[in-house]
Amino acid sequence: MKLTDIAEKSGLNEEERILFDEYTKNRFEGAEEITTPDTSFLTLWERIVLYAEMYGADRAVNDKICPKRPVSFNSPGTLSMKMYDSAAGRIPVIYVRDTDDFEQLVTNVAYRGVRPESISQTGASFIHGAKTRLIILSAKPYSNVPANELGLDDENDWAERSLILRQDHECTHYFTRQTYGITNNILHDEIMADLIGMYEAFGFYRAEWFLRFMGIIPGSGNRSEVYTKGLPENVCKAVHELAVLSANGLERWSEGDGFKKMTKPERIKFMCKAGLEGFINL
Numbered sequence: 683m684k685l686t687d688i689a690e691k692s693g694l695n696e697e698e699r700i701l702f703d704e705y706t707k708n709r710f711e712g713a714e715e716i717t718t719p720d721t722s723f724l725t726l727w728e729r730i731v732l733y734a735e736m737y738g739a740d741r742a743v744n745d746k747i748c749p750k751r752p753v754s755f756n757s758p759g760t761l762s763m764k765m766y767d768s769a770a771g772r773i774p775v776i777y778v779r780d781t782d783d784f785e786q787l788v789t790n791v792a793y794r795g796v797r798p799e800s801i802s803q804t805g806a807s808f809i810h811g812a813k814t815r816l817i818i819l820s821a822k823p824y825s826n827v828p829a830n831e832l833g834l835d836d837e838n839d840w841a842e843r844s845l846i847l848r849q850d851h852e853c854t855h856y857f858t859r860q861t862y863g864i865t866n867n868i869l870h871d872e873i874m875a876d877l878i879g880m881y882e883a884f885g886f887y888r889a890e891w892f893l894r895f896m897g898i899i900p901g902s903g904n905r906s907e908v909y910t911k912g913l914p915e916n917v918c919k920a921v922h923e924l925a926v927l928s929a930n931g932l933e934r935w936s937e938g939d940g941f942k943k944m945t946k947p948e949r950i951k952f953m954c955k956a957g958l959e960g961f962i963n964l
Contacts, residue, residue: 683927685959692920701917705868705910706924708957713862719770723814727774731765739763739776743787751790755783766817768853769878769946770860775817777845784820791818806848808855810865817852821845825895825903832891843883851879857950868909869925872896873961874953877932878946887936889929898922928961935964 685706689699734742740758755761757780766775778784788807789797798804805824809816821841823829829840854875859865876895877887890899897904906925910918932953935941941949956964 683962685924688920688924688927692916692923694916694920698914698917698920701913702920705913705917705921706870706958708870708955708959709864709866710858710862710870710954711957713864713954715861716863719860721771724765724772727814727816728765731763731774734763743776748787748790751795753783753786753790755786756780757783766849766853768850768856769950770853770857773815773817773853773856775819775849777819777821779821779841779845781820781822784818784822788818791816805844806852808852810856810859815856817849817856819845819848819852823902824848825905827894827901827903831894831901846883847876847879849879850882851875854878854950857947858954861947861951862954869921869928870958872905872909873925873928873932873958874950877936877953878950881936887933889926889933892929893926896925898925924958924962928958931961931964935961 685703689702692702694702730742730746733746737745738758739761740753740755742763743761744752760779761783762777764775764777765772776787778787785797785801785804788804789795789801792807792809803826805820805822805826807818809818821844823837823840824844824847829835829837832840834840852875855865855871858871858874865871873892876892880887880891893899894901895903896906896909898906906918906922910921913921944952953961
């Protein structure tokens, strides 16, 4: 099946087809790899993580990261920080298990103390500036989907796996940024990142779960609203149809020997080059 088939099936008019084509085009096609990505920011973060090991992550945050806007942590003992060996190399990650602590930390670090309206829906923050890279993760249920909607029994275990899923989801965005200089807030990037994150957290990928996270299968998830914002209703429906087909294709791929023999960077590169149309036909 091709993208044109989905557009035709969805009854898109000429203007809607243009929007659909623009949204679904593979932005990684023809992109050259960056052979020497900037890692100069790591030196400072190595020292900050060492400081956290000596004095606690809460003190490291307030002394070294946001001294002008310190956070009054509810649960400082549950905060942790480390250099994570991602597919794109080492990157600092802060793990925040208390929801209020996470929201205040992200507000102070990423938004300079101005609390965004969407913060309650946010479970992770990937800060990618000119001089630094940083990931802040919460233990909120991933995509605000509770364990029982996924057929899981243990909410605490789901919270811990949500941390891992978010970690590798954000590190997939980091990989595409470091490797190709590209990261997008659209379906292609999100489905890749969820596959990598889910596989890291559970050892498998389930299309149904991704579709629940996106809200395409009705429930508590609604992320598709973010990634299709501004698109006409008919185009959103076509994107949803594409998401279903792509997620099922990726699930088939993830169960094969070829996928299992790949390293994590090889899987991400493959998905970047394949594009959404490629996912359908895996």
